[in-house]
Amino acid sequence: MARSLVDKIWDAHVVRSIASGQDVVYIDRHLIHEVTSPQAFDELAARNLPLFRPSQIIATADHNVPTLNQHLPIAEPLSRSQVDKLTENCQKYGIELYGLGHQRQGIVHVIGPELGLTQPGLTMVCGDSHTSTHGAFGAVAFGIGTSQVAQVMASQCLLLTRPKRMRVAVEGTLRPGVTAKDLILYIISQLGTGGATGYFVEYAGSAVRSLSMEGRMTVCNMSIEMGARGGLIAPDATTFAYVEGRPFAPKGEAWEQALAYWETLYSDEDSVFDAEFVYDAADITPMITYGTNPGMGIPLTGHVPSQVPDAEAESFDKSLKYMGFERGESLLGKQIDYVFIGSCTNSRIEDLRTVAAYVQGKHKAGHVEAIIVPGSKQVEQQAIAEGIDKILAEAGFELREPGCSACLAMNEDKIPAGKYCVATSNRNFEGRQGPGSRTLLASPLVAAITAVQGRIVDITQYLN
Amino acid sequence: MEKFQTLHTTGVPLPFENVDTDQIIPARFLKANTREGFGENLFRDWRYNTDGSPKADFVLNNPRYSGQILVAGKNFGCGSSREHAAWALYDAGFRTVISSYFADIFRGNALNTGLLPLQVSDEVLALLLAAIEADPQLELVVDLPSQTLAVPAWGETVSFAIDPYKKECLVNGYDDIDFLVNQKSAIEAYEQKRAWTW
Ligand code: SF4
Secondary structure (H helix, E strand, O other), X not given: OOOOHHHHHHHHOEEEEOOOOOEEEEOOEEEEEOOOOHHHHHHHHHXXXXXXOHHHEEEEOOOOOOOOOOOOOOOOHHHHHHHHHHXXXXXXXXXXXXXXXOOOXXXXXXXXXXXXXXXXXXXXXXXXXXXXXXXXXOXXXXXXXXXXXXXXHHHOEEEEOOOEEEEEEEEOOOOOOOOHHHHHHXXXXXXXXXXXXXXXXXXXXXXXXXXXXXXXXXXXXXXXXXXXXXXXXXXXXXXXXXXXXXXXXXXXXXXXXHHHHXXXXXXXXXXXXXXXXXXXXXXXXXXXEOOOOOOOEEEOOOEOOOOOOHHHHHHHHHHHHHHXXXXXXXXXXXXXXXXXXXXXXXOOHHHHHHHHHHHOOOOOOXXXXXXXXXXXXXXXXXXXHOOHHHHHHHOOOEEOOOOOHHHOOOOOOOOOOOOEEEEOOOOOOOOOOOOOOEEEEOOHHHHHHHHHHOEOOOHHHOXX | OOOOOEEEEOEEEEOOOOOEHHHHOOHHHOOOOXXXXXXXXXXXXXHEOOOOOXXXXXXXXXXXXXXXXXXXXXXXXXXXXXXXXXXXXXXXXXXXXXXXXXXXXHXXXXXXXXXXXXXXXXXXXXXXXXXXXXXXXXXXXXXXXXXXXXXXHHOEEEEOOOOHHHXXXXXXXXXXXXXXXXXXXXXXHHHHHOOOOO
């Protein structure tokens, strides 16, 4: 029978099925970080349970960490205690930790692929909703809650209901200035913030196939923003080339075996999807969000909707009030206070290269504060090796040390109340970047141009 | 986990859609290493001004409303996977959230916390929200074993769906860890036969 990609991977990981319909699903890789793991370790200890497979867990400190002076002890006592707790737990249970000071430290969803831990056909989980990022490699990867983190620690398995399948195809060629970020913001604006709840989304079509691995990660990363349990893309030559040679990638004969298996990982021609959508790449233009959920996106040159269904009006107007925008207005010309380039959505080397290529020889607007936070130590070092750090410095951008930073503002990097920030991250929720902060999600290219212009512009007029 | 069987209580209305977990418990309050105490910061930025004084217009600060059921707009709990959101609601005394639609991860987290995510139709949700706003003392009865939500004043009962396994867990106060740990021999047998060990 024809099977979809997610079913092929799922079937290969079912330990057994139980009467009520759930499957005991085996988890190949478990990523942990300091915020959602301490209570799970406590749960194990309270029940006197051993950690079942420590070698399948990878830990990093990312959510809480400062992005300045990482060589110094963390000043904020609660953040420090959470990071210390992670170190303590990793030592106690024999877990590999890519913590502060490690050459491979970084945002959990950036370092997994970098290390070659993320591979096609695997099941991967993390106590973090953007675990869907790893689906870019053709893995079944999804976020879990802390109780489930404890379950995986205790058994390397989860009890799960098979998700429904959705296929989203984007066909054709993306226009100049349109990036993977615009593509996913466009899809979410079409389907809505809850539009894919209960589904695993397979992204397909020629526009998706032509994306680099980094672009594919950006797309899969935001699957959760339309409610999907995960997103994935069938692996191909682009995927294999990215994985090959990385520290944890299979080598020699194992590589050949892996490749032979990975080549079987695609949705069979007659696979049945529970929902299917097809979009034309030519319809996608550079995007920006105007509201307080990622589904509230419009083309940069578009208008805030003037009409919404009655049932949604109260929430919609509350959102606009928070953002200080009006129904039906254009965002062009709006002054911006901050630009944040970072997060597991857009903090990889290609993103930094895009920004550097645009800002070289230019300078950010005087009133804008522009912060760039690389996704990992490796990205930071690569940027320095390529001279990107100098280009950014000359353009008035501040290159920080790696971490989640102003994506969720758990550290000192916060956008002040009422200020507008064009951010390359994934969430524009109220207060996400600090209490009262106003976030407009966009691509790194849009962010770079906005920083230089100091206001929202039609970027197609400003491309180099 | 506490057992959940029946609940006779009143409801607190929160008629907004897409309430995300960053509103339920903002990230800056996730720095605790234990599960307790998150209720204090439940809906922090909607509930309190920056100086810590309560915002009079937020429903949790309105003395008219009380009870163990939060009745919220559709797509409740979207966003981050933080289970702290479910813990915060539970810690603040809620035992059920009624909505017409829950985000997946939140639903799972709630069930693992002993908080019942009770899904009703958009129509029933709209009726409930209006009725509670009109009469905050309106009694609601949740009966998990029979999977019903009753409004005695109306003489109406609606049934709701829940995964049968999760229902058993909640009614008996069991969680998945015990179950999964007991699968050890099947899991080890699976590990022996799986192909990809690279
Ligand atoms: S960068 Fe943002 S979205 Fe990504 S893992 Fe960190 S906090 Fe979560």
